[in-house]
Amino acid sequence: MTTTDDALDALVRTTFEVAGVLTRIGGEHDLSLTQLRVLGILRDRRARVTELAAYLGLDKSTLSGLVDRAQYRGLLARGKNPEDGRVVEVFMTPAGLELAKRVEDDIRRALAPAAGRLDPQQLDQLVNLLEVVSARSSRTPAVPEPVVE
Secondary structure, three states: OOOHHHHHHHHHHHHHHHHHHHHHHHHHOOOOHHHHHHHHHHOOOOEOHHHHHHHHOOOHHHHHHHHHHHHHOOOEEEEEOOOOOOOEEEEEOHHHHHHHHHHHHHHHHHHHHHHHOOOHHHHHHHHHHHHHHOOOOOOOOOOOOOOOO
């Protein structure tokens, strides 16, 4: 019988394997794991620096520096919120969107063999179980990362 410890061990091992893939691919594009997460979050939305910092568990100043470096590379930009001009948001530039798409394609290719070992029913089960495991608590800021399909 599988124990909670067995499940946690499998989850940690899988996380390490996926993080290794993400770190390698990020490095190939001169991006850290945190920068990859920012691109993943912003690929289909705008967000305040404070929201991103809270979601990623970073100080605002740390995230501001990360955004500054990405802005220097032409990947991100800052702009006023269309509904409230007092609010400054961060968003992806066309170059950032293009890089995010290339990175996403690389990640899909790298992880496809693992997913390919599962039949359609197992894939459904995996997605459903991961949705339950990754459900965020009510204390976590609401800047959800888009799901890679």
